[in-house]
Each structure stands twice: as C-alpha cells, then as structure tokens.
Amino acid sequence: MWPFTENRFDRVVAIEHDEQRDQFVQYKRNSQDIIEETSISSKHFFIVDTLDLCPLGSSYLVVELVGELPLRYLVLCDSYRDYLSALREAKSYGRAKYGEAMSDHMWQRSPVEAFLMRSGTTLFTNLQPHELKVVALDFEMYTSAGKHFAASSDPMDKIILASLADNRGQTYLLDESLLGEAGLIKEVCRLINQNDYDVICGHNLVGFDLPYLTTRAQQLNIPLCLGRNRSVLKQRAITRRYGLREAPEFFVFGRHIIDTLPLLISWDITKRALENYRLKDAVIALGISPRDRRDFDRGDISQMWDSKAADLLDYAQADALDSLALYSFLSPALFFQTQMLPLTYQQCAATGTGTKADLSLIRAYLQKTHSLPLRGAHVLGEGRGGLTEAKSLGWHQDIHKADVASLYPSICLSFNIKPRTDVLNAFPAVLKVLTERRLEAKASLKTLPPDGYEFKATDALQNSLKILINSFYGMLGTSGLYFSDSEASNDITTRGQEILLKMVDNVERAHGKVIEIDTDGIYFTLPESTKTAHAISCLVAEELPPGIRVDYDGHYDYMYSYAPKNYLLVKNDLLIRKGVVFRSRRLFGLQNDFIVVCVDKLIRGDSAGLAAYYRQTARRIRAREVEFDSVITYLVVDQTMAEYEEGLMTQGQRSRPLDLIASRPDRDKWTLRSKIYYYHAGNGEIKLAEDFAKDIDPSYYLELLRKTAEKFLYIFSPQDWYRIFSETPLSDEEARLIRPWFFVPRQMPATLAEYERVIKGDFQLRLF
DNA sequence: AACTGTGGCCGTGGGT
C-alpha cells in the first residue's frame, strides 16, 4: 500500500490532541452515521541534526535514525509537557549554534500531524465526501446608520440572524428579535453540538463571521463551546495570509473549519470564470445556486431589519444554502488529498502543494525510521524553466495542437530524476503510485455516467492527484522544503526543452509550420489536412525518449499569433483568447469589444466593416458617446490607507487611484482586496466610476483604441494596417480591396521593429 | 509562519 497507508483507522473524521489529558482523540463516523470516540496514547517527537540540540534528561529518549542523512536524531518524549520543554531547549541550543538558519536543522510538525506521520494513518479512509456531516454557517449583522460595514466592537452592531444549513437537509434560522443575541449565539453552539457536525463551512467565515462572532460572544460573556469535547473555539493569533489580509487561524476541537472564499479564489486562479468572489455571484456563475433568490444589496439589510421585512429571512437562509452548495463544489479535491496525506482536512486547505509532496516523502522515510535531509540545503541560484517561443506571427488556418502528457512527471520517471538526497528512491516510487492511481481514476471515469455522483467524486480524485503529482516538480526548486534540489529541477526542465525542440523538428521535417510553442505543447500547421489525429501525434512523437507520450490536443480553424503566450484561436466560430494581451481582467470593455469584432470581421473577410467599426468607435469616443463598461477599469487595493501614506513618505511611490480615494470621507469603503473602479477624465485626471458622467478624456481612449488595434499588427501589410485603423475616411470600395494576409498568404517580411516604424508614420521604409 | 516553479507582456510611475 505504501506510500498510502493501511486502513487501520477506518472512517476517521477527526483526530485531535487533547492537551490536558495528553491523549489523541479519534472520532470515527460509523456506517450508522454515529460518531464513535476513542482515545489513544502516543509519544511526541521531533528530529534534529546533532546531539548538541538534544535535551538532557530521563524523560527523553534520543533515537538515532538509520542512513547517512543529516537529520538523524529523533527526540522521543513521554509527555506533551516534556515535548514542549524539549523543543524549547532544542530551539535555544539551535539558535546559539545556527542562528537564523536554526529551523533548517530541525524537523517538527504539530502533534496531530506527527501522530498521523508516525502511525501511518490518514483521515477519511473508506469515506466519501458526502458522508462527512457538514454545516454551513452564515450570520447577518446589523449596521448602524451611516456605516458601510458592521464593526463587532460597536455595541449597536449586533448579530441579528444566524442561518445554518447542513448536508443532511436540515436548515435553521435563528432570529435575534426572538432569542436575543446571547440566546442566538448559545443556540448556534447547541445546534452544532447536537447535530455533531464534522465540518463547519461558510463564505469568508475565517475573515468575517468567526472574528465577529468571537468578539460579540466575548462582549456578552458567552463561551463558544463548539468543540466535540465541549471546548471553546480557539484562535491562534498569528496568522496565515488569508487572501491579502492576515487573519487568525480558528480551531474547533474535533471539527474542521473550511472557508469557501480562499478555496474559491484558488479555484478561479486557473479557471478564470468569475467576475468577483461574492457568494451569490459565484453560485450563479458556477450554475450551482440551490434555488432562485431575490437579489438585493447588502447595505439594505439593516434597513430591512428595521422594517421587519420578511425577505431578509429568505435571504439569510439562502446564504447558508449557497455556502453549502459552494462547499460541495469546491471541497472534494481537498477531501481526497486528506485521504492521502498526514494532514487534517483543515490543514490540507491551508497547506501549499509543495509542502504536501515533501510531506509524502518524509512520511516514506520515517516509516522506515530513516534519517532526513536538511531543509533547503540543495537550492541555489535561479532555476531554468520551460521553452517558449512564438515562431510564426500572424494569421494561420487549419491548426493542430499536440502536447506531452504530464511532461515533468514523465521526465522524472523516464530519466530517473530525483532529489540527490533521496537514497530510498521514494520520489520515483511515490510519483509512480500517484500516477498509476490517477490513470486508474481517469480510466474508470470513462465507464461512469457523467451526471452521477460517482463521476464527480472520481473526477475530483484524479484532479487532486494531478495537483499533487505536478507539485513534485515544483517542490524541487523550492527552498524551505526538505527534499528540494534545484539541480534535479533544472535537469527536468532541460530535458523538457530538448523534448519540445525535438517535437518542433519533427513537424518541420514533415514540412509543417510551427506557430507557437510553450513548455510542453506545440501549435502547428501541416501541408495536408487529411491526416488523422493519431497519425499527427505519431508524427510529432517520432524519436522521443521512451515514456514520453504525445497527445493530439485539438484542431482549430484559425489562429492569430501575436507574441509568446499571447494568441487567439477560433474553433467552430468560438473565440478562445490566450494571454494577458487578449484576456486580462484589466482590459477595458472597449478593448474586449474591439478584439471580438475584429476577429469576427477578419474571419468573414470584411475589411470594410472593420475599417468602419474602427472609425465609428473613434468617432464615438470623440463625441463621448460611450457606455460605462467600455471606459472603466480598476485597481485592486493591496495596502491599507495608512500603509500607502507611509509608503509615500518613505519611497514616494504614488498611485493615482489611491490618491483619488485618500482624501474622501468614505475612504474606508475600500478595504484590502476591494477594487477602485475609475476612468480617465480630461487633462490626465482620473475619476471614480461612481462619479461617471461621460466626461471621458477622448485622447486617452483614442490612444487605447489605437494600441488595441496594434495587437492586430500582423493582419495586413503595414501600409494597409495604417489605412484600415485610421480615422481618415476610407471608401468601402477601397477597404474591400484590402485583404487580410490570411486570405492572401504572403511572405512574412517585416520584423516587429519595422512594423512599428511604419505605424508611427515612417513611410520611408523600403519594405516592399 | 509558511512557502510548488519559470517565462512573458504591458502599463505605471519614477528617473534622466
């Protein structure tokens, strides 16, 4: 089973360390949906690299680990008290000996993680995601008049509603006007304990609801007994980065706290499907909203409360149901990672992927009582990455895409690349098992009905495996992990570059034209379009090293290549945009529209329509006949006003949008990670979007339009480009004669620099 | 305290 673990701890939903009794408590959800509790005694340990760091005394046992790696002295402690004092001692010796680098000479995790590591168990074995008992929690606060946000320190800002929804179909709505605020808080605790939930989830739970609840409970002097052993909600003040802000970490004994907001943000980093991360917008965008709901501004809540509007109750209930839906959508990958790793569910959500790969290697070593490498010892200098090149700019037709399946993991396995410290060959062994598991999951996907529950779960499993597998490469180049090795990392990328170049060579030898390459994939055209997908992938894969598999990854009708990592694809009249130039969040509506229209006209060969569109847009800008969305952009607030003003003094770095809000009385409206929407008004001034009065600066937006048109530099000859994208009238007849190069293939004669000179009006060029 | 990586384009704001 290695590196996975035996199922000794079947259906365990939580393991905690009870500090008072110094015992590990295990909660198991049996097949009757009842929780069984077991206490287990276990010793505590950490590992150091020299006897100098080991404490003296009879309550400690120093075990020398096998093998030649430097972290070799395991300090085993009889009790938690002994462990804490031993650790303190070791750290103080360590600081004296190594200074700042002290922590690189130790290995230490929390008691529960160390316990999972040593016992070789994980949570959630033989459970499915839906078997966990989950409650979504949402509070509505009363905001006193004139304020934008509730402040828990303000006695007027009380909790007025608590809404709970669980995944067994129960909902609860607690009303302050009936229960009183203290009664409401107590009832929340009672319900959580009575129903004995494994997971407490919510949207921005850690950033808002829990801090708020804690403060209100303190003021009302109510203990928040949410733990399975009736212990109170604990808060660790230090803080992990929560989005951009620092938030405390919360713990409930025996339960996991899962906040859907950070999960949603990380999900969207790759998917780019969301406009914002508000709960109701997200569930609608994802198509998982449990039911239709009336929509209104959060600012109205207090007003509705004052007027006792019944809608508010619906609203609050819907929030909890939405949170639960979002949790169900986002959490399965996390669930399956928890099945594989010596981490709790909650820790799994907060831990980076590199650490997870590292931990799985450390577990393999400790299971053989083998010594460990020092932390970050083999990372130096800058790493080398993937190969990227836009080999042929402009329009192309009938494009193929091929890529290597799991390039870096395949290279690791094929060329036996691993960290030099990995004497037990755990890196390839773990990687191999994970890869095989993923292939199994992917294979069984094909046999499952795509709408069913099992399909979703299996898909989540293979996806979480993919993330873990990929992080084995990323781990190597990271300082601060135990099995990192930048030399191995560079070996992998070098091989990757060689493989990509060989693929390019294969296409060119078949008289194909390579358009764009990036890391593990290649876009190209071939002389004949009749080849099958299989034949094409074989062609690309010729003479590649064994173990490297090339997949045919699609056919596109058109492709426009502008720059490395920046291109457009058209398939069945569907436009796919890649790169910051064509799909940045920061694009103005004006630019988005231009890109879409431009491609559409080009595909239809409608040069006259394109010229007309450009002139019309320019005319509207001059006349200030613009839509709000066309001219608005934003800046994400990434520092507090105080930090900004501090920065102004020390570095003098100005930001016009921040200047704009700095002097406003309502400047607290913009919090960290919120956006300042603004537009360009006359004389180089910017103004807030909320003050929009169509008083835009035409020169700014004309320049913007021109710059956007420049992204389509390679569509016409330079002279024609200048005639199409110009405000100078051009008759339809003349425009019709201008054909995109794509329809009239010519030699690509110009360099980017030559184009630019032409566009800037230098007609002295002897290009043609 | 905790942390997966590199490659790339572009706008901004400061400097000369």
Added chain:
DNA sequence: ACCCACGGCCAC
C-alpha cells in the same frame, strides 16, 4: 523622449 524597475496578470 527614452529608459528602467516593478507589479499585475497570464500561460504552462
């Protein structure tokens, strides 16, 4: 007018 460093956002 040009250069440059930096941060934001994106591809893989």
